[in-house]
Amino acid sequence: MIIPVTIQRDNTKTGLDKYLPLEGILESASITLSNIETFEDKKSLHITLQINHDFSKNQIILGNNNYTIRRSPSSAYLSLIEQADIDEYSWLGFVSAAKAEKRRGIFAINGLSDTKIPVIMIHGLNSDPLIWRHLTIAMLNDPALVAKYQIWHVYYPSGPPPFYNAARLRNNIRELLHNIGNPELNKQAAVIGHSMGGLVANLLTTKTNYELWDATFKQRPEYVVSKQDTIVKDIFTFNPIFEKNTVFFLDTPFKGSDVANSFIGQVGSFLISLPQDFTQIFKRFFDRVGPDILTEKMRPFLINYGPSSVHVLRPGHPLMDALYKLPISGEAYAIIGSNSGVLDCDQNNGCRNISDGVVNYDSANYLHAKERIIVESSHDSFKSAQAIEFILSKLRTK
Known part of the structure; x- marks a missing residue:
């Protein structure tokens, strides 16, 4: 499971943040399923999700399988426009x-x-x-x-x-x-x-x-x-x-x-x-x-x-x-x-x-x-x- 998302944090207005949008710092990211564990009762699962910022690689390995990382490059900017x-x-x-x-x-x-x-x-x-x-x-x-x-x-x-x-x-x-x-x-x-x-x-x-x-x-x-x-x-x-x-x-x-x-x-x-x-x-x-x-x-x-x-x-x-x-x-x-x-x-x-x-x-x-x-x-x-x-x-x- 790989889901493209947008994440946001407040602009601190200090350091290099002064040169980023004042409405907030928005980034495109992906949520990936990194692990699934079955509890001993076999009636429930423990699912571990990971937010991925690194898009230098196009694929990730989950188990024995390769998956393409999905992202929406302009989603963060579109979110910014809505707030601007x-x-x-x-x-x-x-x-x-x-x-x-x-x-x-x-x-x-x-x-x-x-x-x-x-x-x-x-x-x-x-x-x-x-x-x-x-x-x-x-x-x-x-x-x-x-x-x-x-x-x-x-x-x-x-x-x-x-x-x-x-x-x-x-x-x-x-x-x-x-x-x-x-x-x-x-x-x-x-x-x-x-x-x-x-x-x-x-x-x-x-x-x-x-x-x-x-x-x-x-x-x-x-x-x-x-x-x-x-x-x-x-x-x-x-x-x-x-x-x-x-x-x-x-x-x-x-x-x-x-x-x-x-x-x-x-x-x-x-x-x-x-x-x-x-x-x-x-x-x-x-x-x-x-x-x-x-x-x-x-x-x-x-x-x-x-x-x-x-x-x-x-x-x-x-x-x-x-x-x-x-x-x-x-x-x-x-x-x-x-x-x-x-x-x-x-x-x-x-x-x-x-x-x-x-x-x-x-x-x-x-x-x-x-x-x-x-x-x-x-x-x-x-x-x-x-x-x-x-x-x-x-x-x-x-």
């Missing part, structure tokens, strides 16, 4: 980041490993990690991928701009890697980002040199940054965390989105309350060096210690223009959504009318993509069967 409340922080993280800050973090879905390659999934604006349930279940149900990769979901409040959130996330990932304690993990990762999360993924995997800094300030950081301002430098100048990256950009607005300039975008921008932790970074900096250090193009965005994520996503933002030209360290793939049913086009002139309703083809078409596909999507390609299979096929070959 992280989706309650989608809107809150957009309009009031300070109130959602307590849920910021990286959460390993299939456990932490010191050998498996991280797959980091990053949600977009007004969103949460539950958007990745389709892709996550597909990965968990593929034994070869489970053996090779560990899945890390990211949650961050999406009201502040992606450049700030990426700086915070870089620190979170470096801390996690340090705590795991194997330098080999720094060599390779897959990063998957949807919409604005794609921009965060870009900022995790790109070496900026001075391009973003020079688009923002008139003087180089070595002349103006003090020990108290290191976060300012970290937002604009950084290196990739991992040596080799495989990046998937889903519905990502590299050139911004017209929606950010629309009435809806203006209302959204008005509703956003930026946290003091963010605005004080630039207030302290400008109080010390003065606002004249800003370039003319960046002055409207930072003079009031902003901007919000919506401001950054408006077409023509100087940092977005600078980032667009920078290649990632590794290979990139662009998944572009179309809500019109058109899934093929001529890039010379036939693609300009393709859009997912939020991001058009020209904006989502990453300049340095090794390969790009168009999928049916209303800005939700994270649940497209075609997009998921495309991602899985690439991961299988890495």
Whole structure:
């Protein structure tokens, strides 16, 4: 008798538990019949059951017989989804980041490993990690991928701009890697980002040199940054965390989105309350060096210690223009959504009318993509069967 089950324990919120789901630590397991004894009266049996966590072996021996170990790889994650409340922080993280800050973090879905390659999934604006349930279940149900990769979901409040959130996330990932304690993990990762999360993924995997800094300030950081301002430098100048990256950009607005300039975008921008932790970074900096250090193009965005994520996503933002030209360290793939049913086009002139309703083809078409596909999507390609299979096929070959 072998029965697949899910077991759960509380999250202690200490040690490596900090990087596991807060709802609880869930694992797939199997209950196996390990022994049957008949009592002397021969009228009753003593049955010994064993919970098996070790799935490195496919079979176990009971008596003189071999039995296949049965398990449900995605059952623990499905149980987690039923308990999860992280989706309650989608809107809150957009309009009031300070109130959602307590849920910021990286959460390993299939456990932490010191050998498996991280797959980091990053949600977009007004969103949460539950958007990745389709892709996550597909990965968990593929034994070869489970053996090779560990899945890390990211949650961050999406009201502040992606450049700030990426700086915070870089620190979170470096801390996690340090705590795991194997330098080999720094060599390779897959990063998957949807919409604005794609921009965060870009900022995790790109070496900026001075391009973003020079688009923002008139003087180089070595002349103006003090020990108290290191976060300012970290937002604009950084290196990739991992040596080799495989990046998937889903519905990502590299050139911004017209929606950010629309009435809806203006209302959204008005509703956003930026946290003091963010605005004080630039207030302290400008109080010390003065606002004249800003370039003319960046002055409207930072003079009031902003901007919000919506401001950054408006077409023509100087940092977005600078980032667009920078290649990632590794290979990139662009998944572009179309809500019109058109899934093929001529890039010379036939693609300009393709859009997912939020991001058009020209904006989502990453300049340095090794390969790009168009999928049916209303800005939700994270649940497209075609997009998921495309991602899985690439991961299988890495």
